Amino acid sequence: MASSPARIFAELNAVRPPDQARPVMGTAVVVGGSVAGLLAARVLSDFAESVVIIDRDDLHATGARPGVPQGTQLHALLPGGFLQLEQLFPGFRDEAVQRGAIEAPPASRRNYLDGRMKVVVPDDADSLAGTRPFLEGLIRRRVLQLPNVKTVAARATGLVFDAAAATGVQVDVDGVPGIENADLVVDAMGRASRLSDWLAQAGWERPATRRMTVNLNYATAMFRRREANPEPALVLALHSPRVSSDVAGAAYFAVEGDRWMAMMAGYGDNRPGRTAEDFVRRMREQFPPEFGAVAGNELLGDVQTYHHADSRRRDFRALTRFPARLVSVGDAVASFNPVYGQGITAATLHAACLSTYLRSKPDLSEPAREFFALQEVVVDAAWSTSTSADLALPHVHGPYPRAYRLRSWVSGQIVAATVTDVAVARRFNKVVSMREHPNSLVTPGVILGALRANRRAR
Ligand SMILES: Cc1cc2nc3c(=O)[nH]c(=O)nc-3n(C[C@H](O)[C@H](O)[C@H](O)COP(=O)(O)OP(=O)(O)OC[C@H]3O[C@@H](n4cnc5c(N)ncnc54)[C@H](O)[C@@H]3O)c2cc1C
Structure with missing residues:
Protein backbone atom coordinates (compact mmCIF):
# COMPACT_ATOMS: atom_id res chain seq x y z
CA MET A 1 0.00 0.00 0.00
CA ALA A 2 1.49 3.32 -1.08
CA SER A 3 -0.14 5.58 1.49
CA SER A 4 1.10 5.94 5.08
CA PRO A 5 -1.05 4.53 7.92
CA ALA A 6 -1.67 8.08 9.20
CA ARG A 7 -2.98 9.16 5.82
CA ILE A 8 -5.23 6.11 5.42
CA PHE A 9 -6.53 6.71 8.92
CA ALA A 10 -7.36 10.33 8.03
CA GLU A 11 -9.10 9.24 4.83
CA LEU A 12 -11.19 6.68 6.72
CA ASN A 13 -12.20 9.36 9.22
CA ALA A 14 -13.37 11.51 6.30
CA VAL A 15 -15.50 8.83 4.59
CA ARG A 16 -19.08 9.91 3.87
CA PRO A 17 -21.92 7.73 2.54
CA PRO A 18 -22.42 8.09 -1.24
CA ASP A 19 -25.13 10.54 -2.36
CA GLN A 20 -26.93 7.73 -4.16
CA ALA A 21 -27.10 3.97 -3.65
CA ARG A 22 -24.57 2.10 -5.83
CA PRO A 23 -25.48 -1.61 -5.66
CA VAL A 24 -22.61 -3.94 -6.51
CA MET A 25 -24.32 -7.10 -5.22
CA GLY A 26 -27.70 -8.65 -4.58
CA THR A 27 -27.88 -9.74 -0.93
CA ALA A 28 -25.44 -9.03 1.88
CA VAL A 29 -25.83 -11.04 5.08
CA VAL A 30 -24.49 -9.64 8.35
CA VAL A 31 -24.11 -12.12 11.22
CA GLY A 32 -24.47 -10.23 14.49
CA GLY A 33 -26.77 -7.24 14.92
CA SER A 34 -24.90 -5.35 17.60
CA VAL A 35 -23.07 -2.07 17.00
CA ALA A 36 -20.48 -3.35 14.49
CA GLY A 37 -23.05 -5.40 12.54
CA LEU A 38 -25.54 -2.52 12.45
CA LEU A 39 -22.90 -0.10 11.18
CA ALA A 40 -21.81 -2.58 8.50
CA ALA A 41 -25.47 -2.97 7.52
CA ARG A 42 -25.80 0.81 7.21
CA VAL A 43 -22.88 0.88 4.76
CA LEU A 44 -24.10 -2.19 2.87
CA SER A 45 -27.54 -0.64 2.38
CA ASP A 46 -25.83 1.65 -0.17
CA PHE A 47 -24.02 -1.15 -1.99
CA ALA A 48 -26.40 -4.16 -1.87
CA GLU A 49 -29.95 -4.54 -3.10
CA SER A 50 -30.91 -6.09 0.20
CA VAL A 51 -29.25 -6.56 3.58
CA VAL A 52 -30.16 -9.28 6.08
CA ILE A 53 -29.00 -8.98 9.71
CA ILE A 54 -29.00 -12.28 11.61
CA ASP A 55 -28.91 -12.21 15.40
CA ARG A 56 -29.75 -14.82 18.02
CA ASP A 57 -31.42 -12.08 20.10
CA ASP A 58 -34.67 -10.35 19.24
CA LEU A 59 -33.39 -7.03 17.88
CA HIS A 60 -36.77 -5.40 18.30
CA ALA A 61 -36.69 -5.76 22.08
CA THR A 62 -35.32 -2.90 24.20
CA GLY A 63 -32.78 -2.88 27.03
CA ALA A 64 -29.78 -5.10 27.78
CA ARG A 65 -29.81 -8.44 25.95
CA PRO A 66 -28.02 -11.77 26.47
CA GLY A 67 -26.01 -11.65 23.22
CA VAL A 68 -24.17 -8.56 24.49
CA PRO A 69 -23.17 -9.44 28.07
CA GLN A 70 -21.01 -6.31 28.36
CA GLY A 71 -24.14 -4.21 27.72
CA THR A 72 -24.72 -3.57 31.43
CA GLN A 73 -21.31 -1.90 31.77
CA LEU A 74 -20.59 1.80 31.29
CA HIS A 75 -19.73 2.61 27.65
CA ALA A 76 -18.09 5.83 26.49
CA LEU A 77 -18.76 7.08 22.98
CA LEU A 78 -15.48 8.70 21.96
CA PRO A 79 -15.70 11.98 20.01
CA GLY A 80 -14.29 10.20 16.92
CA GLY A 81 -17.12 7.66 16.97
CA PHE A 82 -19.68 10.38 17.60
CA LEU A 83 -18.49 12.27 14.49
CA GLN A 84 -18.68 9.07 12.43
CA LEU A 85 -22.21 8.34 13.64
CA GLU A 86 -23.34 11.82 12.63
CA GLN A 87 -21.88 11.22 9.15
CA LEU A 88 -23.63 7.86 8.79
CA PHE A 89 -26.91 9.06 10.28
CA PRO A 90 -27.39 12.82 9.75
CA GLY A 91 -29.29 14.27 12.70
CA PHE A 92 -28.03 11.55 15.07
CA ARG A 93 -27.05 14.03 17.77
CA ASP A 94 -30.40 15.83 17.78
CA GLU A 95 -32.37 12.61 17.86
CA ALA A 96 -30.15 11.19 20.62
CA VAL A 97 -30.57 14.30 22.77
CA GLN A 98 -34.29 14.41 22.14
CA ARG A 99 -34.55 10.79 23.32
CA GLY A 100 -32.59 11.46 26.50
CA ALA A 101 -28.84 11.33 25.72
CA ILE A 102 -26.73 13.81 27.66
CA ALA A 125 -14.80 17.62 20.05
CA ASP A 126 -18.14 16.87 21.67
CA SER A 127 -19.44 13.57 22.86
CA LEU A 128 -22.67 12.05 24.09
CA ALA A 129 -23.44 10.00 27.17
CA GLY A 130 -26.02 7.23 27.45
CA THR A 131 -26.17 3.58 28.44
CA ARG A 132 -24.88 1.01 25.99
CA PRO A 133 -28.41 -0.41 25.18
CA PHE A 134 -29.62 3.15 24.62
CA LEU A 135 -26.77 4.00 22.20
CA GLU A 136 -27.19 0.70 20.36
CA GLY A 137 -30.96 1.29 20.25
CA LEU A 138 -30.45 4.68 18.57
CA ILE A 139 -28.21 3.15 15.90
CA ARG A 140 -30.53 0.18 15.41
CA ARG A 141 -33.57 2.41 15.00
CA ARG A 142 -31.90 4.33 12.19
CA VAL A 143 -30.62 1.18 10.45
CA LEU A 144 -33.95 -0.64 10.61
CA GLN A 145 -35.66 2.37 9.04
CA LEU A 146 -33.69 1.69 5.84
CA PRO A 147 -36.07 0.11 3.32
CA ASN A 148 -33.67 -2.60 2.11
CA VAL A 149 -32.54 -3.85 5.55
CA LYS A 150 -34.31 -6.63 7.45
CA THR A 151 -33.53 -8.76 10.51
CA VAL A 152 -33.78 -12.52 11.04
CA ALA A 153 -33.89 -13.89 14.59
CA ALA A 154 -31.71 -17.00 14.32
CA ARG A 155 -28.48 -18.53 15.56
CA ALA A 156 -25.85 -18.77 12.85
CA THR A 157 -24.26 -22.21 12.96
CA GLY A 158 -21.82 -22.16 10.05
CA LEU A 159 -21.07 -20.84 6.59
CA VAL A 160 -21.83 -22.26 3.17
CA PHE A 161 -18.93 -22.23 0.71
CA ASP A 162 -18.48 -23.05 -2.93
CA ALA A 163 -14.95 -23.73 -4.18
CA ALA A 164 -13.55 -20.25 -3.55
CA ALA A 165 -16.18 -18.12 -1.86
CA ALA A 166 -18.66 -17.89 0.99
CA THR A 167 -22.15 -18.17 -0.50
CA GLY A 168 -24.37 -18.21 2.55
CA VAL A 169 -24.91 -18.67 6.27
CA GLN A 170 -26.35 -21.76 7.96
CA VAL A 171 -28.93 -20.82 10.57
CA ASP A 172 -30.97 -22.44 13.27
CA VAL A 173 -34.39 -20.93 13.89
CA ASP A 174 -35.91 -22.53 17.00
CA GLY A 175 -34.36 -25.89 16.14
CA VAL A 176 -35.17 -25.70 12.42
CA PRO A 177 -32.07 -25.48 10.20
CA GLY A 178 -31.99 -23.20 7.18
CA ILE A 179 -29.68 -21.21 4.91
CA GLU A 180 -29.49 -17.49 4.15
CA ASN A 181 -27.89 -17.11 0.72
CA ALA A 182 -25.45 -14.23 0.35
CA ASP A 183 -23.32 -12.40 -2.19
CA LEU A 184 -21.26 -11.10 0.74
CA VAL A 185 -21.12 -12.37 4.34
CA VAL A 186 -20.06 -10.07 7.18
CA ASP A 187 -18.98 -11.64 10.47
CA ALA A 188 -19.96 -9.27 13.30
CA MET A 189 -20.31 -11.91 16.03
CA GLY A 190 -18.20 -10.11 18.59
CA ARG A 191 -15.06 -11.26 20.37
CA ALA A 192 -16.34 -14.85 20.74
CA SER A 193 -16.96 -15.10 16.98
CA ARG A 194 -16.94 -18.70 15.68
CA LEU A 195 -15.71 -17.68 12.23
CA SER A 196 -12.20 -19.11 12.79
CA ASP A 197 -13.67 -22.54 13.66
CA TRP A 198 -16.02 -22.47 10.69
CA LEU A 199 -13.13 -21.63 8.35
CA ALA A 200 -10.99 -24.44 9.76
CA GLN A 201 -13.87 -26.96 9.60
CA ALA A 202 -14.33 -26.16 5.92
CA GLY A 203 -10.62 -26.63 5.18
CA TRP A 204 -9.60 -22.95 5.09
CA GLU A 205 -6.79 -21.40 7.11
CA ARG A 206 -7.60 -20.26 10.65
CA PRO A 207 -6.47 -16.67 11.38
CA ALA A 208 -3.79 -16.40 14.07
CA THR A 209 -5.14 -14.82 17.27
CA ARG A 210 -2.87 -12.48 19.21
CA ASP A 310 -7.60 -10.25 27.41
CA SER A 311 -7.26 -7.89 24.51
CA ARG A 312 -7.26 -9.97 21.34
CA ARG A 313 -6.99 -9.58 17.59
CA ARG A 314 -7.39 -12.00 14.72
CA ASP A 315 -5.02 -11.53 11.83
CA PHE A 316 -7.07 -12.00 8.65
CA ARG A 317 -4.63 -9.95 6.57
CA ALA A 318 -1.87 -12.56 6.91
CA LEU A 319 -3.94 -15.45 5.57
CA THR A 320 -2.77 -16.77 2.22
CA ARG A 321 -5.94 -18.83 1.61
CA PHE A 322 -9.15 -17.01 2.41
CA PRO A 323 -12.57 -17.30 0.77
CA ALA A 324 -13.97 -14.51 -1.38
CA ARG A 325 -17.19 -12.70 -0.37
CA LEU A 326 -16.37 -12.76 3.34
CA VAL A 327 -15.24 -10.04 5.75
CA SER A 328 -15.19 -9.62 9.52
CA VAL A 329 -15.78 -6.44 11.56
CA GLY A 330 -15.85 -5.08 15.10
CA ASP A 331 -14.82 -7.08 18.15
CA ALA A 332 -14.74 -10.24 16.01
CA VAL A 333 -11.52 -8.83 14.55
CA ALA A 334 -10.10 -6.97 17.53
CA SER A 335 -11.31 -6.22 21.03
CA PHE A 336 -9.30 -4.11 23.42
CA ASN A 337 -8.96 -3.28 27.09
CA PRO A 338 -12.35 -1.52 27.54
CA VAL A 339 -10.91 1.13 29.87
CA TYR A 340 -9.93 3.08 26.73
CA GLY A 341 -13.50 3.01 25.32
CA GLN A 342 -12.46 2.25 21.75
CA GLY A 343 -14.83 -0.55 20.63
CA ILE A 344 -17.76 1.41 19.19
CA THR A 345 -15.51 3.98 17.56
CA ALA A 346 -13.32 1.26 16.04
CA ALA A 347 -16.51 -0.33 14.65
CA THR A 348 -17.45 2.97 12.94
CA LEU A 349 -14.03 2.97 11.28
CA HIS A 350 -14.41 -0.67 10.20
CA ALA A 351 -17.64 0.48 8.54
CA ALA A 352 -15.64 3.22 6.79
CA CYS A 353 -13.21 0.51 5.55
CA LEU A 354 -16.15 -1.43 4.13
CA SER A 355 -17.50 1.68 2.43
CA THR A 356 -14.10 2.49 0.90
CA TYR A 357 -13.65 -1.10 -0.29
CA LEU A 358 -17.11 -1.35 -1.91
CA ARG A 359 -16.84 2.08 -3.45
CA SER A 360 -13.77 0.88 -5.33
CA LYS A 361 -16.04 -1.61 -7.19
CA PRO A 362 -13.94 -4.60 -6.13
CA ASP A 363 -14.00 -7.96 -7.88
CA LEU A 364 -16.11 -9.85 -5.32
CA SER A 365 -14.97 -13.20 -6.70
CA GLU A 366 -11.56 -12.48 -5.13
CA PRO A 367 -10.81 -12.43 -1.35
CA ALA A 368 -11.40 -8.97 0.14
CA ARG A 369 -7.71 -8.26 0.71
CA GLU A 370 -8.04 -4.51 0.12
CA PHE A 371 -10.66 -4.39 2.87
CA PHE A 372 -8.47 -6.26 5.35
CA ALA A 373 -5.50 -4.02 4.51
CA LEU A 374 -7.53 -0.90 5.37
CA GLN A 375 -8.91 -2.50 8.50
CA GLU A 376 -5.45 -3.47 9.69
CA VAL A 377 -4.56 0.25 9.86
CA VAL A 378 -7.50 0.85 12.22
CA VAL A 379 -6.75 -2.24 14.33
CA ASP A 380 -3.04 -1.39 14.59
CA ALA A 381 -3.88 2.15 15.71
CA ALA A 382 -6.37 1.08 18.40
CA TRP A 383 -4.14 -1.80 19.51
CA SER A 384 -1.09 0.41 19.92
CA THR A 385 -3.04 2.96 22.00
CA SER A 386 -4.53 0.41 24.39
CA THR A 387 -1.62 -2.00 24.69
CA SER A 388 1.11 0.63 25.10
CA ALA A 389 -0.34 1.52 28.51
CA ASP A 390 -1.18 -2.08 29.43
CA LEU A 391 2.37 -3.30 28.81
CA ALA A 392 3.48 -1.22 31.80
CA LEU A 393 1.30 -3.37 34.11
CA PRO A 394 3.36 -5.87 36.10
CA HIS A 395 1.03 -8.79 35.29
CA VAL A 396 1.13 -8.14 31.52
CA HIS A 397 3.92 -10.03 29.77
CA GLY A 398 3.93 -8.86 26.17
CA PRO A 399 4.01 -9.32 23.29
CA TYR A 400 6.28 -6.26 23.30
CA PRO A 401 6.60 -4.09 20.17
CA ARG A 402 9.98 -3.09 18.77
CA ALA A 403 11.86 -0.44 20.81
CA TYR A 404 9.35 -0.90 23.62
CA ARG A 405 11.43 0.81 26.34
CA LEU A 406 11.92 3.98 24.30
CA ARG A 407 8.28 4.05 23.19
CA SER A 408 7.13 3.53 26.74
CA TRP A 409 9.29 6.39 28.02
CA VAL A 410 8.03 8.75 25.27
CA SER A 411 4.39 7.86 25.85
CA GLY A 412 4.86 8.29 29.61
CA GLN A 413 6.15 11.84 29.00
CA ILE A 414 3.23 12.68 26.68
CA VAL A 415 0.58 11.26 29.01
CA ALA A 416 2.07 13.14 31.99
CA ALA A 417 2.06 16.41 29.99
CA THR A 418 -1.66 16.07 29.21
CA VAL A 419 -2.35 17.03 32.82
CA THR A 420 -0.98 20.56 32.41
CA ASP A 421 -0.38 21.41 28.73
CA VAL A 422 -3.28 22.31 26.40
CA ALA A 423 -1.35 21.77 23.15
CA VAL A 424 -0.11 18.30 24.10
CA ALA A 425 -3.50 17.37 25.58
CA ARG A 426 -5.29 18.46 22.41
CA ARG A 427 -3.10 16.28 20.21
CA PHE A 428 -3.35 13.38 22.66
CA ASN A 429 -7.17 13.67 22.79
CA LYS A 430 -7.37 13.48 19.01
CA VAL A 431 -5.44 10.22 19.08
CA VAL A 432 -7.21 8.53 22.00
CA SER A 433 -10.59 9.53 20.58
CA MET A 434 -9.51 7.94 17.27
CA ARG A 435 -9.70 11.10 15.16
CA GLU A 436 -5.98 10.99 14.43
CA HIS A 437 -3.46 8.21 13.99
CA PRO A 438 -1.07 7.52 16.93
CA ASN A 439 1.90 8.41 14.69
CA SER A 440 0.81 12.05 14.93
CA LEU A 441 1.98 12.01 18.56
CA VAL A 442 5.47 10.85 17.73
CA THR A 443 6.78 14.12 16.30
CA PRO A 444 9.66 16.23 17.65
CA GLY A 445 7.22 19.09 18.30
CA VAL A 446 4.90 17.02 20.50
CA ILE A 447 7.70 15.24 22.36
CA LEU A 448 9.63 18.45 23.06
CA GLY A 449 6.39 20.17 24.08
CA ALA A 450 5.72 17.33 26.53
CA LEU A 451 9.24 17.45 28.00
CA ARG A 452 9.02 21.22 28.48
CA ALA A 453 5.57 20.97 30.07
CA ASN A 454 6.75 18.29 32.48
CA ARG A 455 9.82 20.35 33.43
CA ARG A 456 7.57 23.39 34.09
CA ALA A 457 5.20 21.24 36.18
CA ARG A 458 8.10 19.97 38.35
C1 LIG B 1 -16.69 -4.25 29.98
C2 LIG B 1 -16.66 -3.61 28.63
C3 LIG B 1 -16.74 -2.24 28.54
C4 LIG B 1 -16.67 -1.63 27.30
N1 LIG B 1 -16.68 -0.28 27.24
C5 LIG B 1 -16.64 0.33 26.05
C6 LIG B 1 -16.69 1.74 25.96
O1 LIG B 1 -16.64 2.45 26.96
N2 LIG B 1 -16.71 2.31 24.71
C7 LIG B 1 -16.69 1.54 23.58
O2 LIG B 1 -16.72 2.11 22.48
N3 LIG B 1 -16.62 0.21 23.64
C8 LIG B 1 -16.61 -0.43 24.82
N4 LIG B 1 -16.58 -1.78 24.87
C9 LIG B 1 -16.52 -2.54 23.61
C10 LIG B 1 -17.91 -2.62 22.95
O3 LIG B 1 -18.82 -3.27 23.81
C11 LIG B 1 -17.83 -3.34 21.60
O4 LIG B 1 -16.70 -2.95 20.91
C12 LIG B 1 -19.05 -3.03 20.77
O5 LIG B 1 -20.16 -3.60 21.38
C13 LIG B 1 -18.97 -3.58 19.35
O6 LIG B 1 -19.00 -4.94 19.44
P1 LIG B 1 -19.53 -5.87 18.27
O7 LIG B 1 -20.75 -5.33 17.64
O8 LIG B 1 -18.37 -6.19 17.41
O9 LIG B 1 -19.86 -7.21 19.09
P2 LIG B 1 -20.93 -7.46 20.29
O10 LIG B 1 -21.42 -6.17 20.78
O11 LIG B 1 -20.22 -8.36 21.20
O12 LIG B 1 -22.10 -8.18 19.54
C14 LIG B 1 -22.03 -9.43 18.91
C15 LIG B 1 -23.42 -9.75 18.36
O13 LIG B 1 -23.36 -10.98 17.64
C16 LIG B 1 -24.47 -11.78 18.00
N5 LIG B 1 -24.06 -13.18 17.78
C17 LIG B 1 -22.92 -13.78 18.24
N6 LIG B 1 -22.87 -15.04 17.81
C18 LIG B 1 -23.97 -15.24 17.03
C19 LIG B 1 -24.48 -16.36 16.30
N7 LIG B 1 -23.82 -17.52 16.25
N8 LIG B 1 -25.63 -16.21 15.64
C20 LIG B 1 -26.33 -15.03 15.66
N9 LIG B 1 -25.89 -13.95 16.34
C21 LIG B 1 -24.74 -14.05 17.01
C22 LIG B 1 -24.73 -11.42 19.46
O14 LIG B 1 -26.06 -11.74 19.84
C23 LIG B 1 -24.47 -9.92 19.44
O15 LIG B 1 -25.62 -9.20 19.09
C24 LIG B 1 -16.59 -2.42 26.11
C25 LIG B 1 -16.52 -3.79 26.21
C26 LIG B 1 -16.54 -4.39 27.45
C27 LIG B 1 -16.40 -5.88 27.53
Missing part, protein backbone atom coordinates in the same frame (compact mmCIF):
# COMPACT_ATOMS: atom_id res chain seq x y z
CA GLU A 103 -24.47 16.11 25.64
CA ALA A 104 -20.89 16.16 26.83
CA PRO A 105 -18.96 19.07 25.31
CA PRO A 106 -15.37 19.56 26.59
CA ALA A 107 -16.40 22.01 29.31
CA SER A 108 -18.71 19.44 30.87
CA ARG A 109 -16.11 16.67 30.90
CA ARG A 110 -13.58 16.31 33.70
CA ASN A 111 -10.52 14.10 33.53
CA TYR A 112 -8.14 13.00 36.25
CA LEU A 113 -4.86 11.16 35.89
CA ASP A 114 -3.51 9.62 39.09
CA GLY A 115 -5.68 11.96 41.13
CA ARG A 116 -4.56 15.17 39.35
CA MET A 117 -7.19 17.03 37.36
CA LYS A 118 -6.25 17.50 33.71
CA VAL A 119 -6.35 20.78 31.85
CA VAL A 120 -9.59 21.26 29.83
CA VAL A 121 -8.96 21.41 26.07
CA PRO A 122 -11.31 24.21 25.02
CA ASP A 123 -12.11 23.38 21.39
CA ASP A 124 -11.96 19.63 21.62
CA ARG A 211 -3.79 -12.05 22.87
CA MET A 212 -2.61 -9.75 25.63
CA THR A 213 -3.80 -10.93 29.03
CA VAL A 214 -5.06 -7.95 31.05
CA ASN A 215 -7.33 -9.63 33.67
CA LEU A 216 -9.55 -6.63 34.13
CA ASN A 217 -12.52 -6.62 36.52
CA TYR A 218 -15.31 -4.15 35.75
CA ALA A 219 -18.19 -3.08 37.97
CA THR A 220 -21.00 -0.68 37.06
CA ALA A 221 -23.84 0.74 39.17
CA MET A 222 -26.68 3.22 38.64
CA PHE A 223 -27.55 6.06 41.00
CA ARG A 224 -30.48 8.45 40.95
CA ARG A 225 -29.63 11.88 39.48
CA ARG A 226 -31.47 14.99 40.66
CA GLU A 227 -29.69 17.64 38.56
CA ALA A 228 -31.28 18.12 35.12
CA ASN A 229 -28.15 19.69 33.60
CA PRO A 230 -25.26 18.42 35.70
CA GLU A 231 -21.83 20.01 35.55
CA PRO A 232 -19.66 18.10 34.95
CA ALA A 233 -21.73 15.48 33.13
CA LEU A 234 -18.89 13.07 32.54
CA VAL A 235 -15.94 12.42 34.85
CA LEU A 236 -13.07 10.03 34.23
CA ALA A 237 -10.34 9.19 36.74
CA LEU A 238 -7.70 6.88 35.30
CA HIS A 239 -4.72 5.50 37.15
CA SER A 240 -1.57 5.00 35.15
CA PRO A 241 0.02 1.55 35.44
CA ARG A 242 3.28 3.14 36.58
CA VAL A 243 1.51 4.54 39.64
CA SER A 244 -1.11 1.88 40.38
CA SER A 245 -0.85 -1.72 39.26
CA ASP A 246 -4.25 -2.87 40.52
CA VAL A 247 -6.74 0.05 40.36
CA ALA A 248 -7.41 0.82 36.69
CA GLY A 249 -9.74 3.76 37.30
CA ALA A 250 -13.33 4.88 37.59
CA ALA A 251 -15.80 7.00 35.68
CA TYR A 252 -19.32 8.29 35.98
CA PHE A 253 -21.63 9.73 33.35
CA ALA A 254 -25.04 11.37 33.43
CA VAL A 255 -27.26 9.05 31.38
CA GLU A 256 -30.85 8.90 30.19
CA GLY A 257 -33.61 8.36 32.74
CA ASP A 258 -32.26 10.87 35.31
CA ARG A 259 -29.49 8.49 36.36
CA TRP A 260 -25.80 8.50 36.99
CA MET A 261 -23.96 5.50 35.63
CA ALA A 262 -20.74 4.82 37.56
CA MET A 263 -18.03 2.31 36.80
CA MET A 264 -14.78 1.23 38.40
CA ALA A 265 -12.21 -1.28 37.26
CA GLY A 266 -9.35 -3.19 38.84
CA TYR A 267 -6.70 -5.62 37.64
CA GLY A 268 -5.92 -9.14 38.83
CA ASP A 269 -7.17 -9.80 42.36
CA ASN A 270 -8.67 -6.33 42.65
CA ARG A 271 -12.37 -7.07 42.07
CA PRO A 272 -14.44 -3.97 42.83
CA GLY A 273 -18.16 -4.04 43.41
CA ARG A 274 -18.75 -7.53 44.73
CA THR A 275 -21.32 -5.87 47.01
CA ALA A 276 -23.12 -2.53 46.84
CA GLU A 277 -21.35 -1.44 50.06
CA ASP A 278 -17.96 -2.22 48.56
CA PHE A 279 -18.79 -0.24 45.41
CA VAL A 280 -19.95 2.84 47.33
CA ARG A 281 -17.00 2.68 49.74
CA ARG A 282 -14.45 2.55 46.93
CA MET A 283 -16.18 5.44 45.12
CA ARG A 284 -15.74 7.50 48.31
CA GLU A 285 -12.25 6.39 49.29
CA GLN A 286 -10.28 5.73 46.11
CA PHE A 287 -11.35 8.51 43.74
CA PRO A 288 -11.75 12.32 43.71
CA PRO A 289 -14.47 13.81 45.97
CA GLU A 290 -17.17 14.15 43.27
CA PHE A 291 -17.22 10.34 42.98
CA GLY A 292 -18.20 10.13 46.63
CA ALA A 293 -20.94 12.72 46.05
CA VAL A 294 -22.46 10.66 43.22
CA ALA A 295 -22.28 7.51 45.37
CA GLY A 296 -24.25 9.39 48.04
CA ASN A 297 -27.35 9.22 45.82
CA GLU A 298 -29.87 6.38 45.89
CA LEU A 299 -28.45 3.21 44.35
CA LEU A 300 -30.77 1.86 41.63
CA GLY A 301 -30.68 -1.91 41.18
CA ASP A 302 -27.67 -4.19 41.65
CA VAL A 303 -23.99 -3.65 40.90
CA GLN A 304 -23.16 -5.44 37.62
CA THR A 305 -19.71 -7.00 37.25
CA TYR A 306 -17.82 -8.23 34.21
CA HIS A 307 -14.44 -9.93 33.82
CA HIS A 308 -12.40 -9.08 30.73
CA ALA A 309 -9.55 -11.54 30.39
